[in-house]
Amino acid sequence: MPLKELKTDTENTLTIERILHTKRYSLTLDKTLCVGCEICQITCPREAIEIKKTPKKNGEKAQRPIFDVSEQKCSYCGMCEPICPFSALEVRVDGQRMVPVLEKESFPKLIREIEVDPTKCDIDCIDCQEVCPLNLISVKILAPGGKEISPEEARSMPNKENLKVKVNIEKNLSPCCRLCELKCPKGAIHVRKIMHGILRINLEKCPDGCQDCLDVCPIPGALYLDESDRKVHTNETFCVFCGTCTIVCPVKEALVLDRRTIHHTPVSSGAWNKALEKLTSAKEYSKEAKTKALTKAKKMAEKRLLLKEAS
Amino acid sequence: MAETPRVGVFVCHCGLNIAGVIAIKELIEYAKTLPYVVVADDNRYSCADPGQEQIRKSIENNKLNRVVVAACSPRMHEPTFRKCVMETGLNPYFFEMANIREFSSWAHGDNPEQATEKAKEIVKMAVAKAVLLQPLEAMEVPVTNKAMVLGGGIAGICAALDLADMGFKVYMVEKGESIGGHMAQLDKTFPTLDCSICIEGPKMVDVSRHPNIEIISFADVLRVDGYVGNFKVKIRKNPRNVIADNCTGCGECRDVCPVEYPNEWDMDMGVRKTISVPFDQAVPLVYTINKDYCIECYKCVDACGARQAINFDQKPEEVELDVGAVIIATGFDIYLPTDDQRYGYGKYDNVITALELERLILAAGPTRGKVVRASDGKKPHSVALIQCVGSRDVNKYEWCSGFCCMYAVKNAILLKEKYKDDVEVYILYMDMRTHFKGYEEFYRRARELGVNFIRGKASQILEDSKTKNLIIRAEDVALGEPIELETEMAVLCTAAIAKKGSDEVARIFSISRGTDGFFMESHPKLKPIDTPVDGILLAGACQAPKDIPYSVSQGSGAAGRAATILSKPKWKIEPIIAVVDQETCQNTRVKCAICQKVCPYGAASAPENQPARVTPAMCHGCGTCVAECPTDAITQMHFTDEQIMNQINAALEANPEEKILGFLCNWCSYAGADLAGTSRFEHPPTLRAIRVMCSGRVDRDFVLEAFREGAGMVLVAACHLPYDCHYISGNVWMTKRMQALKGMLEKLGLSPERFRIDYISAAEGSKFAEVITEMTEQMKALGKDRILAENEKLRPIIDRMLARKKAKKAAPTISASSK
Ligand SMILES: Cc1cc2nc3c(=O)[nH]c(=O)nc-3n(C[C@H](O)[C@H](O)[C@H](O)COP(=O)(O)OP(=O)(O)OC[C@H]3O[C@@H](n4cnc5c(N)ncnc54)[C@H](O)[C@@H]3O)c2cc1C
Ligand code: SF4
Ligand code: SF4
Numbered sequence A: 001m002p003l004k005e006l007k008t009d010t011e012n013t014l015t016i017e018r019i020l021h022t023k024r025y026s027l028t029l030d031k032t033l034c035v036g037c038e039i040c041q042i043t044c045p046r047e048a049i050e051i052k053k054t055p056k057k058n059g060e061k062a063q064r065p066i067f068d069v070s071e072q073k074c075s076y077c078g079m080c081e082p083i084c085p086f087s088a089l090e091v092r093v094d095g096q097r098m099v100p101v102l103e104k105e106s107f108p109k110l111i112r113e114i115e116v117d118p119t120k121c122d123i124d125c126i127d128c129q130e131v132c133p134l135n136l137i138s139v140k141i142l143a144p145g146g147k148e149i150s151p152e153e154a155r156s157m158p159n160k161e162n163l164k165v166k167v168n169i170e171k172n173l174s175p176c177c178r179l180c181e182l183k184c185p186k187g188a189i190h191v192r193k194i195m196h197g198i199l200r201i202n203l204e205k206c207p208d209g210c211q212d213c214l215d216v217c218p219i220p221g222a223l224y225l226d227e228s229d230r231k232v233h234t235n236e237t238f239c240v241f242c243g244t245c246t247i248v249c250p251v252k253e254a255l256v257l258d259r260r261t262i263h264h265t266p267v268s269s270g271a272w273n274k275a276l277e278k279l280t281s282a283k284e285y286s287k288e289a290k291t292k293a294l295t296k297a298k299k300m301a302e303k304r305l306l307l308k309e310a311s
Numbered sequence B: 001m002a003e004t005p006r007v008g009v010f011v012c013h014c015g016l017n018i019a020g021v022i023a024i025k026e027l028i029e030y031a032k033t034l035p036y037v038v039v040a041d042d043n044r045y046s047c048a049d050p051g052q053e054q055i056r057k058s059i060e061n062n063k064l065n066r067v068v069v070a071a072c073s074p075r076m077h078e079p080t081f082r083k084c085v086m087e088t089g090l091n092p093y094f095f096e097m098a099n100i101r102e103f104s105s106w107a108h109g110d111n112p113e114q115a116t117e118k119a120k121e122i123v124k125m126a127v128a129k130a131v132l133l134q135p136l137e138a139m140e141v142p143v144t145n146k147a148m149v150l151g152g153g154i155a156g157i158c159a160a161l162d163l164a165d166m167g168f169k170v171y172m173v174e175k176g177e178s179i180g181g182h183m184a185q186l187d188k189t190f191p192t193l194d195c196s197i198c199i200e201g202p203k204m205v206d207v208s209r210h211p212n213i214e215i216i217s218f219a220d221v222l223r224v225d226g227y228v229g230n231f232k233v234k235i236r237k238n239p240r241n242v243i244a245d246n247c248t249g250c251g252e253c254r255d256v257c258p259v260e261y262p263n264e265w266d267m268d269m270g271v272r273k274t275i276s277v278p279f280d281q282a283v284p285l286v287y288t289i290n291k292d293y294c295i296e297c298y299k300c301v302d303a304c305g306a307r308q309a310i311n312f313d314q315k316p317e318e319v320e321l322d323v324g325a326v327i328i329a330t331g332f333d334i335y336l337p338t339d340d341q342r343y344g345y346g347k348y349d350n351v352i353t354a355l356e357l358e359r360l361i362l363a364a365g366p367t368r369g370k371v372v373r374a375s376d377g378k379k380p381h382s383v384a385l386i387q388c389v390g391s392r393d394v395n396k397y398e399w400c401s402g403f404c405c406m407y408a409v410k411n412a413i414l415l416k417e418k419y420k421d422d423v424e425v426y427i428l429y430m431d432m433r434t435h436f437k438g439y440e441e442f443y444r445r446a447r448e449l450g451v452n453f454i455r456g457k458a459s460q461i462l463e464d465s466k467t468k469n470l471i472i473r474a475e476d477v478a479l480g481e482p483i484e485l486e487t488e489m490a491v492l493c494t495a496a497i498a499k500k501g502s503d504e505v506a507r508i509f510s511i512s513r514g515t516d517g518f519f520m521e522s523h524p525k526l527k528p529i530d531t532p533v534d535g536i537l538l539a540g541a542c543q544a545p546k547d548i549p550y551s552v553s554q555g556s557g558a559a560g561r562a563a564t565i566l567s568k569p570k571w572k573i574e575p576i577i578a579v580v581d582q583e584t585c586q587n588t589r590v591k592c593a594i595c596q597k598v599c600p601y602g603a604a605s606a607p608e609n610q611p612a613r614v615t616p617a618m619c620h621g622c623g624t625c626v627a628e629c630p631t632d633a634i635t636q637m638h639f640t641d642e643q644i645m646n647q648i649n650a651a652l653e654a655n656p657e658e659k660i661l662g663f664l665c666n667w668c669s670y671a672g673a674d675l676a677g678t679s680r681f682e683h684p685p686t687l688r689a690i691r692v693m694c695s696g697r698v699d700r701d702f703v704l705e706a707f708r709e710g711a712g713m714v715l716v717a718a719c720h721l722p723y724d725c726h727y728i729s730g731n732v733w734m735t736k737r738m739q740a741l742k743g744m745l746e747k748l749g750l751s752p753e754r755f756r757i758d759y760i761s762a763a764e765g766s767k768f769a770e771v772i773t774e775m776t777e778q779m780k781a782l783g784k785d786r787i788l789a790e791n792e793k794l795r796p797i798i799d800r801m802l803a804r805k806k807a808k809k810a811a812p813t814i815s816a817s818s819k
């Protein structure tokens, strides 16, 4: 059978496949998770991904950009899967979940550091569950013996000290925005952000009345409209630095997003260095390169220099 | 001309062959009246020793500096007499032959009087040419005794090994990462079922170890300059990103590399790593990084470690090779029938090509030797092999691909031997072609094993969407009715077609391709290995589909042909070539380069703003450029304008309106005319023939001059279109040029039948006689008066057309008219 390259678009998924007589690769996007940011597009070494701006209709709110991927270009290396802050992508080989670059330790995973101490929780508090913009948290109250009870039942129970709270967070899908941490009245949650950086709006360039960035931002509070000047302002505390806003912003340099660090598992890989270089500013990249001592890239460069001198 | 011509004419009796018809004495007396003739004599057999001795003596005694022998066809004895003349110290090109046997005594045996009259004019034309002959020196070029073999399939491998064993240095240039070609992709080979790589592998290794062979793989030929014995080939080595000298072929890098891509070697049925070799037995065993897929993680660099074989900065490298001969062995491709809906290839998972089946059966293939269906990974219980997919199809590829019947039988046997009664095998065929040694026996073996042979062409393949089985519709010729066959797998035995990139190779080496796209040999029977370009030879399936034994034989044959060149310190080149007058060439002033465009051999080159040049060793002397050159800047040695014009003048001096002036190309129509004589096909003695090497040489001016001088009829005869021309395309250019001229002359009032363009092969003696008979009858029917009247009307116009050139050129210094 000759090579087949397929693309299937359904309401909730977009799948591309490469089918050979003896092997089968697929990449699936979960449209319900994808926010249309630029991270995968920047990372993909084959330039297979295109984040398409949705044209804005007059008088309507800005729409999130749309993810598209070329079934001809994709090589199913899987770099896009671990880098996606929202875990919207999934690579399979012969039907099994498998990320080739992770398998061969050629790419890191993002570190999603979220810790909860449920012993600190108020029994009937579900603030975190309510504040999570992605609905990743569920709070449960367990009666002695492990039976789950509702908050009303809990409130009417006499011996509240026997009740236990269980906070369930789907960490793998979390972009680590910290909304829950800051909302929690008891300081029970600790979240470390995946990415740090700078997000600024240049108020002089930002046109009056525009709030396109705010309309597409997946994290409430990272951007907000200030009633006093009717302009959008930023709050880096919540920003996950996905970059969706930069895609829709109609004015050059009105919005500046600069990723500085990315929290990831240790890896020694040229591919990661390159991705990092593209995702962050070059200065930051060289800082990481320095702190992690000699990377392969630097070694390679030196080797080449030596070779040249020798010949 | 420095010295006054002193011509000797020697008339041969050829026993009674000539003397029995032609009045020899009368002819001799006539010859003596011709200008510059100082002696005319006869002998019984000029070609025999006494005859030659007589000529040599006469040259010395009479201080002759031009010799005309009136005897048989120059195609027969021109070389003999050139040698004879040379022995006296005279330049061999001061010799001219008058063909009075084939063209007169044999052709007009029952009309001795007219035969004698015609013979006189044949001699007169020969003398007219002889007085203008110029001495020519055969050139010699030194020979580089190294060869290049392009393409490392089995044909190229055998050619390279043979040449190397003879002691010649060989560069084996291969486009792919490894040598081996298609044979390395096959499982077993017919008719003996040896494992393909087991017999080819050792040869591949021999190539890599041979001290006289240098493999240059993963490389492209960029350009070729020079000519036989002296080619300069520019080659680009593409970067593998792995340093060949450091790579040990261990494969540790491959194991750590994360990225895979479809392996073309496996017909894209399996994958290979971004750093890998296409197959385990690759030669040279050097890994390659495919930069298209590499993510530059540098895991391979780590794995390679101290060997330091990986270099991401490799750049393409250009090298230049000096070689004396080139063997082209670039092989073939197979047709992938994705464009033919009928077979469902690419649409139905379980329809595959025969080459894909080879990869599946092969133990080292992507399934480790398991024949499985793509739809469910299961072994099929029934397989149909479908013959002639694309081949022998006038709407697709007209030719028979040669080896498909045999490999279908082979694969049927392999399936039967592997899975025994667990698989039913069908072959649907049009004709079973199993000639050659051991092949018919092999076919019988398949029948004995229970393979089902169904004679009939599959017309359509459909799929059962549930089982993914295939329903094959065909016309069963034996039953005479349509049948439907359900199998679990269908294998298409598709056409062998010209290798992708053959057009580029043809352009670079100035060799030609047939309408089928395969490279053309110089002669289908007698020069099946040579190309029209001296020193460039063909081997294997690049010339037409060939199986392994045939490709191997041709590889060795090509090595032998190359060795005939390489073993000589010097190579002689015929001096009958084209020479450009640097002053007259207009390419310095206007963009012309017509010569470059028409030369079939890439011998003429006209770089912008520079006068054109012809590389002597590349020129084959067809004269096409000479005839096409708008400023008459090119001269063809031994067939100069002046010489031919003088022949025309001589032929048409008396009673031109009763004659046909004919221009015959040496290889086809002149030979056809000879054959008419040899076969004694009687025809009227009206033709006065001028021999040119190629019809491409026939200048418009020759035809114009003939009509100006009052010729009754003009004939230009060539080899058949499109492929018979000895010079590839001379006849094509002639046709274009003469059709245009014919149209113009007819508009000016020339009766259409008076100017004929025809094609006569060397075998068509009867056609030649018919053409001359018909033209003579037409000439009679038109009548002398009409012809004279037309000529009268044409002459002033032609005069004006020719005057321009006449003015530029001094009139021939020596006139053809009688003393
Ligand atoms: C399915 C199948 C089964 C077959 N089974 C048999 C069998 O059992 N027995 C048998 O006798 N025959 C068999 N054959 C035929 C056999 O494959 C050919 O006879 C043989 O491969 C011809 O060898 P070759 O060297 O002429 O060409 P190829 O094998 O095609 O080799 C050509 C080489 O030239 C290289 N090349 C091409 N273009 C260039 C370029 N521009 N520059 C440099 N290098 C270039 C190619 O990379 C290749 O290495 C089979 C063929 C097919 C398709
Ligand atoms: S799998 Fe690799 S090549 Fe394909 S889209 Fe993701 S990053 Fe790009
Ligand atoms: S650098 Fe490229 S070739 Fe080497 S291991 Fe990584 S992907 Fe493979």
Ligand code: SF4
Pocket: B577, B578, B598, B599, B600, B601, B602, B603, B604, B614, B618, B619, B620, B621, B622, B623, B624, B625, B626, B636
């Ligand atoms: S066209 Fe013929 S004569 Fe002219 S250069 Fe080419 S080969 Fe020679």
